[in-house]
Amino acid sequence: MLSDLHCHILPGIDDGAxxxxxxxxxxxSxxxxxxxxxxFTPHFYADRMQTEKFIxxxxxxxxxxxxxVLSLGLMAQKGAEVRMQEKLLDMDLAPxxxxxTHYFLLEWPFSAYPMWGEDVVYKLLDQGIRPLFAHIERYEYFFRNEENLEYFRSLGCLFQVNADTVLNPRxxxxxFHLIKDGYLHVTASDAHNTAGRPSNLKKALDCIRENLGDPIADWMIRNADHIFHDRPVEILTRDIVSSYKNI
Ligand SMILES: [Fe+2]
Structure with missing residues (x-):
């Protein structure tokens, strides 16, 4: 069974459905x-929203x-995709x-790395909440910079990639490189609508399976399940790494 940890499927609340x-x-679908x-993870922007009203x-x-949701036999939880903003430093982030779960979906600014971003991460970690960075591919300062990823991974942060990015030949x-180096823990659909941004979750996992092998695809599927059920994600073991297919 697959788990989707990041989507904009709830109706009329953000730029999603x-x-x-x-x-x-x-x-x-x-x-x-x-x-x-x-x-379900609608966008949350601290500079223009109140937590209570958002919830x-x-x-x-x-x-x-x-x-x-029930008639389809889906298990669902409500969350948010929270934009990294300085105001988060003054807020109660637990809601x-x-x-x-003790996980928190954090969307970073697309253009430049914010110097206070680290303080927000520490604030979450101090409360026992683990940041899951949303669509890591959107930020060059993470997607093309393993040193930055390593720093946040060493603190306990987790990284998500969008299904559409897995399928994008460019x-x-x-x-694949980041998955192999242990810098991507889960994929999620980030689905917004049925036309331009549908859910391609299964296709993406099939693509990972085809290119990198069963153990890594299954590891990513289990990780999403662990997060959904508030368990720790699994360490990438030597067995899984050595099973990689060549790409
Ligand atoms: Fe999103």
Missing amino acids: RDEEMSGALLA EREQGAGQII EDRDRAFAGMEDR LRLGN QQYQV
């Missing part, structure tokens, strides 16, 4: 692909879809965790 019909279509566990809106959007080589 615009209504319940599209939301339902995205849920059905997830189910068809073999996803059984989903965390109220998110929970209302979820309530409208709950029957559909924005991924569901009931980015695939670097994605």
